Amino acid sequence: MTEQVRKPRARRTFSAFGEIRKMPSEYEIVTHGQNWTTRQNRTSAFEQNPSSAPNMWFKTYRDNSALQAHDWEQFRDPDQYTYRTYVNAQAESELKVHGVLEEYSAAGSAAALAPGWVETLATLYTPSRYPVHGFQQIEAYIGHMAPTSYVTNAAGLATADFLRRVTTIAYRTRELQLAQPSSDIGTDHERRVWETHPGWQPARKAVESVLATYDWGEAFTALNLVLLPTLDDVLSRQFGEIARDNGDELTWLLHGFLDADNQRRNRWSIALAEFAITQQPTSASAIDKWVARWSPIADAAAQGLATILAETPEIPRNADAVTAGAKAAREGLLRGILAPAEAVAKVSAP
Amino acid sequence: MTQSRETVELGPADRAPELVPLNAIFATDFVQILVPVTTADTMTEVAAAVAHHVEGKRVRALPYEKVVIHNGRVVPAEMTVADAGFAPLDHIAVEYLVPKGVS
Amino acid sequence: MNSVVGPILRMGDQIEEVIAAIRDDNPDQDIEVVDRGSYVRIQGHDRIRVTQNTLRGYLGADYEIRSFGTMMSSFVGRVVNNSDEIVWENIKRTASPEGVLAHD
């Protein structure tokens, strides 16, 4: 037997992962501890006066948010998306979107839509680029302020998803404008509808209010856990179904493709809420409080849009049913999160 | 505590030496450095403390006396840091006193 | 005022073809090429352009001008693009870079 010389074992991965047996995934390698303003043992977020305005902002709205976890770096996106995964998946999905756009354009489908449905598109669909852009802004803020790069990345990709959605709406706005020249589509009509149509005003109030909400935990809860799950159900699921009922298959198909983005965002948002609650039970009461505050606002937004869906299409849907569906969708999603009392019991159990 | 205690105002020389960190440049060295001295150190000692980090390490040692320059003035060799009134973070330069005619 | 404008392309297999396409699209210009190994400066004066059609002639019929972005690591001047061409022009200008919005 030759004597074995024991060399110190070569490092396999970044020391940031500690002494682990399992090799971190590519997702973890490229996502872990990327935001230096969240590093340990810092005196302030930014390397400048601890009392500077930017430092005070991050201290107040991020570090002192009621949404807390003892180690945010342990959070994982259930989909484990990296940049590379994202552009691959979205490039693929956009090809499908383009495929159906071309297919339906060739069939001249936009010109064949019924008047009531064109009006619905002009009232509910084409103006929706404004609120979706608002979502994009709020999601960007959530990413900007998030206490770990694991959340910033998920929110950053979701921000881009909203731009994708606005882009799709914009494309169809032009297509409908060409196919339906006597409609108002593609004029200043969209902005006017968004700013003044009674059906949109509760939604606009909701978006503007969340835009002005700067506690990152509350912004996250208000948008990702309350407003979006509610409005996705109206603007995506139900609107798609009603489109199909009204002979607009293209809209139904497009919403199907783009809803994958919503579902991915829901997965990490729920996972994030559960993570925070499990790590820090007081997070449950914060989420609970914010959900209670924002739910009526989201319900009012859904109800406003429901009035349009009940009145304008050739084949409408009952407004109360639309509103109830949206509320049920949100509640169904939030049911996945531990009830506050349960969470406390789980964490404090021996 | 109200008992009166007689206190005597102590002069610099009576106090225990205090640390005075200085910003120093030695002759033609390439960088300003941190050099801690004490209030009791003389300029000769201050010059040596600065030279310790540089002389013969980055700047050729020359066989001449070294002087300390503070606020644009050469401080006498035997004067202490306290007497010269050096404050923490003050800048000093240490230069060789090169005899005239030598270059 | 006569100033240098143009793209800076990173290392790649298609540089010669792109240079040829730019020369074709700017027949009145003497296009200068500065080769630094991992990057190449292609420069003309005041305003130069390259079109998707010409690029397709060199790089294949399915070449999409958006892919130019994979090669261009920097540029001199202002770059203005649309679905058919990319233009590099002086930064000082008076006109709007692209046509009017569809709904104006």
Place this chain on the structure above:
Amino acid sequence: MTLLKREEWQGFVRDVDWTPTYVDYEAIYPEWHCGTGKVPREAWQGWEESYKVSYPEYVATQREKESSTYAVKAALQRSNTFQDLDEGWKSATKMHFGGVALVEYAAVIGELKMARFGLNGSWRNMATFGQLDEMRHAQITTFFGHEFVGQDAQYDWTQKTFHTNDWVPIALRNLFDGMMVAPNVVDLAIELPFTFETGFTNLQFIALSADALESGDVNFANMISSIQTDEARHSQQGGPTMEILVEHDPVRAQWVIDKSFWGSARAFAALTGPAMDYYTPLEHRKQSYREFMEEWIIDQYIHTIEDYGLKKPWYWDEFITGLDTWHHGLHMGLWYWRPTVWWRPKAGVSKDERAWLASKYPNWENVYGDKWDVMIDQVNANNVAATLPETLPWLCSTCHLPCCNATPSRNGEWKVRTWQLDYDGKKYHFCTNACRQIFWKDRDNVNHETLIDRFLAGQIQPMDVGGILNYMGMTPDAMGDDPDYGAWTRDYIGRAVEGIAAATVQGATQ
């Protein structure tokens, strides 16, 4: 039937601003984040990027970039390229991975800020692409650096650097927090996309790729030049912002440019300068740092700001003089304080290398040759210990880099000078006059404890070299040392040695 052209519909993607009424405009766009200042709110309606991209184009093109970059990596992983690279060049890459990966991430946070608070919908859309781009850069840089962790522990600093209080990341955090994340979005768009990304990153990502390719590091050259193709696009946020600000508040535009240009120039002198002029093997150097600066910064960038109607910064002469000194002084500092860096700085001053340096920098021998000669003699006298630090270099209160910039005297002698300032009962020291001026103009923002301040305040314990290294997060497996003392000293073996400290020579044991 094909799809509609982008020009037909992109106007709708860009036209997404509305007038809020349920909440005050100020509540959604707080002046403190938006920084419109003297610019009337409606002026931002004219903001327009000239180089346009749409979402489907973006994901399709970026997928192409990612797959080709990773393909080169995969192809080279099977070869022995890495083992064959020069230690100096490897140090240039370690410096890059550690010094850059998380800076890209700071840019993610900054772009997200513009995506939220930008003053025009199309600006916010561009920033949305921008944050995606920066996420790519952070991830690709981190992942490529990670590949080498098993072979060399210094690559651990790819991820670790900015989590430490090493003096290099303190300086860089101070700079980049101040120009990429903390400012209002108007200043941010000029500091990050404009000054940094159309100016300085070209130096590290394109110019350095020329040296990388010459050095045989195809993978690295490919990665950094691919990254810069994204910058070329999203840096377009700077131009339109600049045009509007120059029109309404040229004084502010000039100040923002001047300040961020100076900070960037200081940082690149520390990172890119030594990599180009010392670490890259002599035979692989494409141009000198000064020549690259002239090509990319002086010719290209300054031309650009003049086209936008601004002037050269007020400190121009000081900056130009510094092109011959800053990075040489910083290189000497990085080498002398090498236990504090996560790479192996090579001195790079053999006779041939010095001949090259002298040809590129006529004053080099005059300013730096004598110091290197003393160190060479110490190494040849078997006294490496004399070339190791026993105190800290003084760190500038603005750029946080060592104060090591020699300037010429009337008699032709080059000396380091003192730049002091008494402010608010405290004495501050600076590396240059412009750093002092910037501190004064911006004193409430940039006034931040340097490592020297922390040391003197007793935050670093014990107050010795070990305590300092520990505070910096430096561990023995990552601590820098010269990779090959002989490489630059053997040319001088046997020459007469005078004027090196006699006592230390006698006492040498190394």
